[in-house]
Amino acid sequence: MIYTKPPLSFMGNKKNMLKHIKQVLNTMRADGEIDGESIFIDVFGGSGLVAHNIKQWYPRNQVLWNDYDNYQKRLDHIAQTESLRAWIYEKMRDGEYRNALPKDIKQEILAHIHALETQGEYIDYITLSSYLLFSGNYARDFTELSKATFYNRISATRLTAKGYLDGVERVSLDFIDLLDSYKSYKNKCLILDPPYLQTQVGNYKDHFSLGQFFRLIERVQRPYLFFGSDRSDTIEAVEYLKRYHKELETYTFNSAYLLGGNNTDYIIYPEGRSLFSIA
Ligand SMILES: C[S@@+](CC[C@H](N)C(=O)[O-])C[C@H]1O[C@@H](n2cnc3c(N)ncnc32)[C@H](O)[C@@H]1O
DSSP states (O other), X not given: OOOSSOSSOOTTOOGGGHHHHHHHHHHHHHTTSSOTTOEEEETTOTTSHHHHHHHHHSTTSEEEEEOTTOHHHHHHTHHHXXXXXXXXXXXXXXXXXXXXXXXXXXXXXXXXXXXXXXXXXXXXXXXXXXXXSSTTOOOOSHHHHHHSOOOOOOOXXXXXXXXXXXXXXXXXXXXXXXXXXXXXXOSEEEEXXXXXXXXXXXXXXXXXXXXXXXXXXXXXXSSEEEEEEGGGTHHHHHHHHTTTOGXXXXXXXXXXXXXXXXXXEEEEEEOOSSOOOOO
């Protein structure tokens, strides 16, 4: 089974870019930039969605997923999260909740979550936020959740991660350590999807600074796929840094519109033989 979105919600996942990523990799393969021996390194692996898809497209190749946020822990507890989803779904089933949820329903849900947590159950607040909070808002713990306004955004779909990261190798490192350890390894393909500059941390572990962005640019090696967005001035920064870094001298980019928003996301990659037209 190919997952076209992460099994558990993850802000900034590349579900809308998968088609483009596949095309760029096909072009690189046709150009001989990647082959059957290439190691794909998903340096900012997030939900593992890109690593998972690459493993389906290139099953014989080694694929590394850098799980800096410990998404694995959320996957390990997916059964608990599923039973909580089913409980909330039942609760909402017969009501018509178009606006904020009534206070009594919110209190009932909070009491249930609190009881579970007190019993030592793992609570996936990020997934819960996607079910209960306004789109794009995240609570990291019970206190933050109880302060938020609840909406009915519960999903009817059962959660599963069966086979999701089978065959993908997991590491959990700062991107500098990971890139430095593969620096002299020739046959690799870097997937670089850093947190966008000038955007909020959201559900990520840390803020991504300008200094980190520069350290990343210094470490870019061909072949690579680099993700950027209108929101974060990536193109402008890369355009400027091209003067100092030969790997970036020839690059091109393709854009894709994020569903539900008016921002443009880009994939920047070394110029190849046959580039597809801008979306
Ligand atoms: C835009 S997201 C990647 C999303 C991913 N491509 C997906 O489809 O789910 C950027 C990721 O980089 C991680 N990150 C932030 N600082 C990092 C660091 N210093 N080293 C490695 N990863 C980092 C964030 O926590 C987040 O998971």
